Amino acid sequence: MAAGTIGTDHHLLRTKLKFHLKTRKKSSKQHHIRLDQKKLKNEHFVKEFQVELMNRPTASNSNNMTINQKYANFVDYVNKASKKIFTHDSNGKKRKEWVTNEIVEAVDKKAKAFLQWQNHRGTNLERQHRSKYNLLRTKVKKMVEATQNRILGRNQQGN
Structure with missing residues (x-):
């Protein structure tokens, strides 16, 4: 039997595993109107x-x-x-006043880049897709901050 008793050559092991499951690509379903x-x-x-x-x-x-x-x-x-x-x-859905069409398009691009990065994890293309995602993330963040500052500045001047 597998028992760890004195005088045997069996050693109990304890390990920690860390693994990442790859995401599956979703099949596009036909949506109803x-x-x-x-x-x-x-x-x-x-x-x-x-x-x-x-x-x-x-x-x-x-x-x-x-x-x-x-x-x-x-x-x-x-x-x-x-x-x-x-x-x-x-x-x-009513959007916030600072959400422009440019921001929505940039967020869509960022979401696609994130999916590409996740789908290529563990491959030699992972670094390329991660850097593309990081660039788009910072671009979206700057766009949102600039638009919010512009609109909040306008609202504060009006008060």
Whole structure:
């Protein structure tokens, strides 16, 4: 048996392990369209959607297409028209006044760089991706601080 008694050549060991599990890449799932319920009930938007469907261009080679291809084209057109007319005007979340489109784009780039760094941990590209992430992180931080100082300075001068 595996017992550590006197006079045996068995030695008890105690170790500490530190390991990193690699992240899995997420598969992109097809998202459903989120439509504005108020616009769906509004007569003006419904009529606009109906006019859009009536003005649908007909394909010149529709005689050569199968029923399945015609149906797929119709579904694509309906989806595009419904996105165009019935989607929310904004994502519904009110942003802070200092969050600009430039900052949002920079944060998105930083998030992608972070994922690249995490996906390449333990490889020879890790240092490259980490340095790219660090540069973007400091850039975003400086942009946010500059914008906040500019807006807070304006607000303090107004008071």
